[in-house]
Amino acid sequence: MRKATIKDVAKHAGVSTATVSYVLNGVEGKVSQETVEKIYKAIKELNYIQNFSAVSLVKKKSRLLGVIIPQTEDCKQLLLENPFYSEMISGIELKAREMGYHIILSGVDKGQSYLDVSVQRDLDGAIIMGIYQERFYEELKNVKIPIVLVDSYIHDKYFYKVGIDDEFGGYLATRHLIRNGHKKIALVTGSIRKDGVVEKRFLGYKKALREAGLFYNPDDVFENSVTYQHGLKIGRFLSETPRNITAVFATADLIALGVIRGMIETGKRVPEDYSVIGFDDIPISRIFIPSLTTIKQDIGDKGAKAAALLIQAIEEKTLSEPTREVLLTLDVIERQTVKNISIKD
């Protein structure tokens, strides 16, 4: 069967193609109700499916959202191994689908601009995960579409933002260890960059130490990458190098799982010898043995909120003052990797 065209619909309804086009593009005010009904009947009878490419040229609405995931050499690994991204994308896709949008998922190669993709595809908006160089954000602004940054501390009113209070999260994690009697707490973390998520969690760690009157020792901070491998290396190191540390705050669950495995491989037990707390609550954390005590952020919900905020911005459905930033709540999830050492056994 040949695909029905707009001309077929017009002929079937006995009107001009321009009239059909008005109706399809929502400018029905110019057309009588009777005619509108005739056109809808024809559309139904001919099983006519609107071509979004054509519509987007007229309406300047593609109903397409861009979603960028970090994909540099380092970060390709991240997407593959860090369930964080897949869970977020799942949340974005579901919300977008509910609201009649599709998502184009893409990485950005090093040095490549996203400008091309946005313009080529007539994106209505974009959600950006990951941290990029300043130039990248400046270019994004040139596209003049609403953009939601996930987990970004960029100070620029142009962007919408969805995230968590990472400093508070770092504080919660460290305080949980302190409340369980730990006084010498190592921080195992990805690289601490100014205004990055990791820096905020690090500040929370220092804040909790300070509040408890504990000494902050830079030698207890093990900074490298947000990977299982980094955790593994430091877990082995801590286990084999006595320095009276009793607990570890890992700024991501993946790192925490590496730390635990590194310790167990070198003959130590978690939580009997070392307590470990993570951050994120990725699904593996429940499955892992021992299951991981961690700071839970609802990752799927974060994706859904990012999509909802973006679509709201696109459709300008804000009632009064538009929401520019959404912060999600955080909780300590107690599982099996933190031991209370103030109770002597």
Add this chain to the structure above:
Amino acid sequence: MRKATIKDVAKHAGVSTATVSYVLNGVEGKVSQETVEKIYKAIKELNYIQNFSAVSLVKKKSRLLGVIIPQTEDCKQLLLENPFYSEMISGIELKAREMGYHIILSGVDKGQSYLDVSVQRDLDGAIIMGIYQERFYEELKNVKIPIVLVDSYIHDKYFYKVGIDDEFGGYLATRHLIRNGHKKIALVTGSIRKDGVVEKRFLGYKKALREAGLFYNPDDVFENSVTYQHGLKIGRFLSETPRNITAVFATADLIALGVIRGMIETGKRVPEDYSVIGFDDIPISRIFIPSLTTIKQDIGDKGAKAAALLIQAIEEKTLSEPTREVLLTLDVIERQTVKNISIKD
């Protein structure tokens, strides 16, 4: 700065917009080489970015690939918790990007047709993961674009296919347990449907038993869903219900991890009391303690191969007989969850 239009390019190059359009759409044969060069120069100087929506109407090429992931009530969970999908999507996206395509990622709601999405978006082709009802495939064929099915045993020459030999994989896993001295092997699995991936793995299990002269007992098959929870339940059950089983073949790593946790929670040890082998080699399998012995399929490569096959079909770059099906290799990865019980200790 105002965005350059095709008219600006034409004016700058001193030619008609029709001529620019010819060149942009690859019908350069009608235009002199000198003019082509003038147009490319103008495009570069004006930083003109082609609008794909406009081009797709003319060229019937959108350079967009659809990627469908299962997203029914049950399977939404799958995407979130099963790293299998995210790893595959990462492989697809990278290959597509390398070849100048973008991907639209979407779920398909129960009872919804993919026809609408494909036509609306002028998709050049699509990759389908998961198993759907027959009607779904019949509808797909109506779209008349190349389609690659991942892990499908549908017998229809219309579709391109990328997968593994699941029966051989099931055979490999079971044979590995038998070679380690196990004679009473339980199968813990998702639902066994005709021509599904799981049925093939089940057939491989039976084949290995038969080959070794072992008795196949339907009571040793625990069939439910491809979830961690199902594994957990059966792990507990096996551990608490003595029935001289010594090993488990779980038809997915997620199930295997559940089985192990279920056994450990109820006081048993893996592999000392029970050996367990999985299937897939998802990244958690390496991280898990004990790390999982499993059948490895290269999931990222599977995604890349699916994208390459689809793009080849779209661009009809086949040399002679077109490749319709790609099978990836399988290997046993020995880690910590299978014990050789034929050596008495």
